[in-house]
Amino acid sequence: MNLGGAIKINKCAVIVLVAILLFIFYVFTATSIDRTYPKKHDKVNLRKLVIGLILAAKSGGNQVIKISNEPDFGGIKTKGKTLEGVNDYVTKADVNSHCSIAYSLWRIFPKLNLISEEDVQKKNCPDDIENFDLDPSVLGNVELPDINVKTEDLTLFIDPLDATKEFTEKLFQYVSVMICVADKKGEPIIGVIYFPFSKRLYWAWKGHGVSENLINVKADLEDGVQNPIAIVSMSHAGAVKDLVRSMLGEKVSIIQAAGSGYKIIQVLEGNATIYLHNTRIKKWDLCAGNAIVDSVKGRMATLKREKISYTANSNYVVEDGLLVEINKNVMN
Ligand SMILES: *[C@@H]1O[C@H](CO)[C@@H](O)[C@H](O)[C@H]1NC(C)=O
Numbered sequence: 648m649n650l651g652g653a654i655k656i657n658k659c660a661v662i663v664l665v666a667i668l669l670f671i672f673y674v675f676t677a678t679s680i681d682r683t684y685p686k687k688h689d690k691v692n693l694r695k696l697v698i699g700l701i702l703a704a705k706s707g708g709n710q711v712i713k714i715s716n717e718p719d720f721g722g723i724k725t726k727g728k729t730l731e732g733v734n735d736y737v738t739k740a741d742v743n744s745h746c747s748i749a750y751s752l753w754r755i756f757p758k759l760n761l762i763s764e765e766d767v768q769k770k771n772c773p774d775d776i777e778n779f780d781l782d783p784s785v786l787g788n789v790e791l792p793d794i795n796v797k798t799e800d801l802t803l804f805i806d807p808l809d810a811t812k813e814f815t816e817k818l819f820q821y822v823s824v825m826i827c828v829a830d831k832k833g834e835p836i837i838g839v840i841y842f843p844f845s846k847r848l849y850w851a852w853k854g855h856g857v858s859e860n861l862i863n864v865k866a867d868l869e870d871g872v873q874n875p876i877a878i879v880s881m882s883h884a885g886a887v888k889d890l891v892r893s894m895l896g897e898k899v900s901i902i903q904a905a906g907s908g909y910k911i912i913q914v915l916e917g918n919a920t921i922y923l924h925n926t927r928i929k930k931w932d933l934c935a936g937n938a939i940v941d942s943v944k945g946r947m948a949t950l951k952r953e954k955i956s957y958t959a960n961s962n963y964v965v966e967d968g969l970l971v972e973i974n975k976n977v978m979n
Contacts, residue, residue: 688758691798693828693837694791696756697852700826700839701785703752706777707744707807707824708843714740715819715844723815736811741765744807744824746772754778758798760959763805764931789856800831802959804934810906812882819844823908827934829957838938840908849912851942864915864943864973872974876900878910878919880926887925894923907969911936914971915943924969925950930957933965945973 714721721739728735745765750772752759803826808814810821822844828837839850851857857864877891881903891899902919904910907928913919933947934957940947948954950968 688756689798690795691756691759691801693794693796693852693855695781696801696828697791697837697839697850698781698783698785699752699755700828700837701841701848701850702777702779702782703748704824704826704839704841704848705843706751706779707748708841709777710743710747710773711740711808711814711822711824711843714738714743715814715817720815736815737765738808738811738815740814741808741811742767742771743773745805747776748805748807748824748826750776751779752803755781756798759801759803760799761803761805762931762959762963763807764929765807786856787859789859791852791856794855796830802829802833802957803827804829804835804931804957806908806929806931806935809908809932813905818905821904821906821909823906823912825908825931825935827931827938827957829934829959833956833958833961835934835938835941835957838935838942840912840935840939842909842912847912849915849939851939853938853942857939857942861915861939861943864917864945872920874898874900875920876902876918878902878904878913878922880910880924881905887923890925891923895921907932908936911940911947911971914945914973915939917973920972920974922969922971923950926968928965928969930955930961930963930965933969936971940971940973943973945971947971 717739724737726735726737742765745763745767749761749763750769752761806825809823809825813821822842824841824843826839827835830836837852841848849858849861851861875895877895877899879887879891879901882905888901891901904913910922914922933955937947937955948970949965950970953967955965
């Protein structure tokens with residue numbers, strides 16, 4: 648009886664002791680886990696990021712398609728005029744595409760530094776942002792390595808809807824969604840260009856892999872081009888046509904098109920020899936294409952033959968025009 652009581656007390660003491668020990672163990676391991684992995688998102692696996700960017704570009708494109716079916720595209724606004732006097736439009740499709748890209752990426756990679764043509768608070772975003780998982784099947788048969796880099800060394804440039812003006816005119820073939828990653832030095836290393844209306848997708852991770860539709864694009868350094876085809880902007884074609892003829896001679900054919908993403912892809916697909924532009928252009932219009940052109944060893948530069956730098960703190964405007972070619976023998 649007495650003995651039983653003593654055992655009872657001891658049992659209680661043991662339980663309390665074990666509880667205290669467990670608590671100390673918990674506190675210790677919790678803080679030591681914190682010490683070992685201080686900030687979970689300080690590093691990014693670039694293979695996973697490529698997968699994320701492809702899925703984000705598609706989710707942005709899905710928003711663009713959805714709004715293309717709404718009357719007046721959910722309301723067309725102008726952000727003013729460009730220096731060349733062309734209206735700078737924004738629609739609900741630009742906004743919703745940005746939302747979908749930015750917030751779906753931040754869900755998985757919360758510390759990514761994003762620079763986008765649009766800047767939208769979450770409360771102004773639609774409710775139907777896609778929360779995707781990183782499904783590697785979007786890479787097709789392309790194998791990519793697992794490489795981890797510091798998140799803070801990356802800057803993403805996003806154009807949630809390139810060719811907004813043409814979108815409002817239902818010239819949907821020119822519309823693309825572009826996402827790009829630049830490294831610490833400002834070099835574009837990953838680019839994704841997605842055409843939501845034709846569902847064509849192009850991507851490249853410089854030095855590691857390109858989408859299957861780009862595998863056969865080769866920079867031809869041997870042969871000159873007999874009949875060059877230049878692709879230029881539709882919106883201010885006059886001056887650029889003169890420039891093209893002065894650079895490539897009278898025999899040059901000229902195609903007019905919209906969307907820098909579209910024009911870059913026309914050069915990559917061999918439908919144009921060179922893309923020339925002579926007015927200001929924003930870096931989110933160029934970064935993804937630049938990563939892809941570099942990956943297939945083509946050339947993308949200003950008309951002064953200077954590389955474009957995509958650092959986080961840079962000026963986001965390229966003032967000196969643009970030249971894109973795969974065959975570097977078209978001009979010097
Ligand atoms: C390139 O031109 C061909 C022939 O006109 C066309 O079928 C193809 O769709 C074009 N490529 C792209 C990317 O528009």
